[in-house]
Amino acid sequence: MAVDRSRRAALTPRAAALAGLAMALSMASCSHAPDPTPTPRPTPSPTVVSVVAPFQAAIQSKTFQFEGVVTGTVSSVAKGSVTDHPVSGTFLYKGGDYSWRLSTWTGGSNAAADETTTVQYWAVGKYRYQCDEFGHWTRDARPTGSRTRGLAAVFFVNRPLEDLGIEPLRGQQLHKLAWADGPGVASSVVDFQGQLDVSGMLVRVYFWADDQGQPAGLTYRISEPVSDGTTEADMVWNLDVVFTSLSGVKIAAPST
Numbered sequence: 014m015a016v017d018r019s020r021r022a023a024l025t026p027r028a029a030a031l032a033g034l035a036m037a038l039s040m041a042s043c044s045h046a047p048d049p050t051p052t053p054r055p056t057p058s059p060t061v062v063s064v065v066a067p068f069q070a071a072i073q074s075k076t077f078q079f080e081g082v083v084t085g086t087v088s089s090v091a092k093g094s095v096t097d098h099p100v101s102g103t104f105l106y107k108g109g110d111y112s113w114r115l116s117t118w119t120g121g122s123n124a125a126a127d128e129t130t131t132v133q134y135w136a137v138g139k140y141r142y143q144c145d146e147f148g149h150w151t152r153d154a155r156p157t158g159s160r161t162r163g164l165a166a167v168f169f170v171n172r173p174l175e176d177l178g179i180e181p182l183r184g185q186q187l188h189k190l191a192w193a194d195g196p197g198v199a200s201s202v203v204d205f206q207g208q209l210d211v212s213g214m215l216v217r218v219y220f221w222a223d224d225q226g227q228p229a230g231l232t233y234r235i236s237e238p239v240s241d242g243t244t245e246a247d248m249v250w251n252l253d254v255v256f257t258s259l260s261g262v263k264i265a266a267p268s269t
Contacts, residue, residue, distance in 0.1 A: 064176060079105070110138065
């Protein structure tokens with residue numbers, strides 16, 4: 014049978030076109046278009062959780078207690094000169110009772126033991142106890158309403174608190190809290206050194222909490238006018254209390 018060469022020749026251009034199309038599709042399937050630029054996602058802002066509410070719940074709990082270490086200074090300001098003395102001690106609180114012990118180095122940071130004065134203040138049950146720098150103890154009945162008086166009475170002050178931000182306290186980064194209307198409190202509330210009301214005494218209090226709102230410390234800023242009859246001066250106490258424990262605190266009346 015004879016081959017129709019004219020028909021084969023006529024089909025050749027179409028076959029060539031189909032072959033070219035197949036080749037183009039094959040090459041396209043092997044190449045990759047550039048990935049589209051991803052839409053940037055906004056960085057989520059950290060959730061800011063207020064520490065005020067958990068802090069207030071903790072200090073208002075009937076089981077609230079703490080053991081703390083006191084560090085600071087007492088300064089005498091007279092006639093334009095300032096004399097600083099280091100102060101250290103302990104502060105324990107549980108169920109309305111507390112003990113407060115302060116030692117002051119009157120000769121400076123390297124003073125000998127006999128240049129240290131120590132005073133103690135206790136409030137246990139119905140009584141207050143005080144031991145002066147000479148080791149003499151006195152005991153008297155706690156004043157009416159004493160459960161809401163004393164150095165720990167600041168926990169019972171019914172005033173809103175606000176977070177002043179994170180600041181250092183003796184090597185820790187903590188939330189500093191204060192009453193929203195100011196850190197001042199009446200000296201009759203604090204009863205500092207057994208003095209229910211001292212004319213001219215100014216008391217400021219700051220609270221400290223960790224990121225979860227757990228109580229972490231206290232700061233007292235107390236100034237009081239003093240006089241020896243000839244010289245007027247101001248005694249300024251700057252006392253930081255760092256809580257070392259919030260459980261297992263034991264406070265017993267001292268042996269007098």
